[in-house]
Amino acid sequence: MSKIVINTAREQGKINKYIYGQFAEHLGRCIYEGIYVEDSDIPNKNGMRTDVVNALRELEIPVLRWPGGCFADDYHWRDGIGDKDARPYMINTNWGGVVENNHFGTHEFFELCEQLGTEAYICGNVGSGTVQEMRDWVEYMTFDGNSPLANERRENGREKPWKLKFFGVGNENWGCGGNMRAEYYADEYKRYATFIRNYGEEPIYKIAGGPNADDSHWMETLMRNVSHMTEGVSLHCYTHEVNWQNKGKAAQFDKDGWYSLMADTQRMEKVISLHESIMDRYDPENKVGLIVDEWGNWFEVEQGTNPGFLYQQNTMRDAISAMLILHIFHNHCKRVKMANIAQMVNVLQAMILTEGEKMVLTPTYYLFKMMKGHMDGEKIDVDYTPETININGAEIPKISVSASKKNGSVTVSMCNVSLDSDENIELDLRDASFVSAEAQVLTSNNMTDCNTFDAPDNVKIKDLEVSLENGKLSLTLPKMSAAVITLK
């Protein structure tokens, strides 16, 4: 039995809704086929797949990052505006060497954001673009007055400027974004960021291209040199079954593979703590956000698929590991102000997989759907001492719990990592009187269970029985499950 005390009066900071952000790159079948279908029998509105958009709207996605990823530093926005037939083709050299026809460009991205009801986060090109190209793009998108660029936008069908909330100055500039040294990038950042002008009502939230995982030198250099002129620094940290060389397979794994992935999720805790300690030194007032704009499970591609398309299945293991990582973001919510899981459709740890006109919702989709109540909630204290599972010397907690409050209700999320035993839970709810509790659970009979095009409903949300008496809530959390309880 696990006894967990939840103290609603002990507030620990806002869980920014942007932690539940998404990422869509011109990679494999994410944009084309997965989201955007032209001249197709698949029902769509202005090219956006109706089934995919409707499913994603249920997630209330707060922010969407685009166009990359590595693609961003190879992308020239002018190629993606105006008459589609006249748009130049290019080779997507990062991802499979396929032809990119540029039919999904700036106007189409904002159309998608509008259909999803989400904020836009655009990543600009530092690696192979110019300062002028970046400054012009911002003016094209956001200037309401009379300028050649704003008028060109109008000629292309958009009278009013769009709201551009977030702008990234390059992507992985230590690697695919130009193989730069930290010192060189810091200087480049200052030059590019100077010309990102604020034309709209709200200043653009600029995000500097941050470190790869635990690269503390990169973070130290950026914080020392650019923290006075950025609102955020990005961080990329992916999870694998063992490591980058031994990524493992998404849907074929054994018990060791299950636990070893769970153990690797704990690297996120170490990496965030490391960067937080650096950021705290340069920015004690906590003005600069740590933006984890790429995270998620990265496995080997599915057999027979294009290795450059990063297509992988998605199982219960993905859902539970996503909850572990989202809880880590909650625990660091004062510094982690945004996170974007990679990626939204058909790539890496996706919400949705498609095949022709078919679509399946993954266990990770359902996990995000269950967790919505935490968005913009106030994190509250959760006190418990979890039993641990020892994996090759690493201790992983058997259960993980997080709680937040918002508009008079409390959301509690919890998962049971164990493959062998259910866990009886007693929640002691201090300083609050609740009259109702509703709970949902995501679980399955086998650890490798996933949703396929032939069996799309293998894994889905079910109701979970709970009992609420005298301020104490009891439930049984099944093995390999994730649950969310809403108390009112």
Ligand code: AHR
């Ligand atoms: O998400 C896939 C790729 O991973 C991105 O393009 C890149 O930024 C990262 O290396």
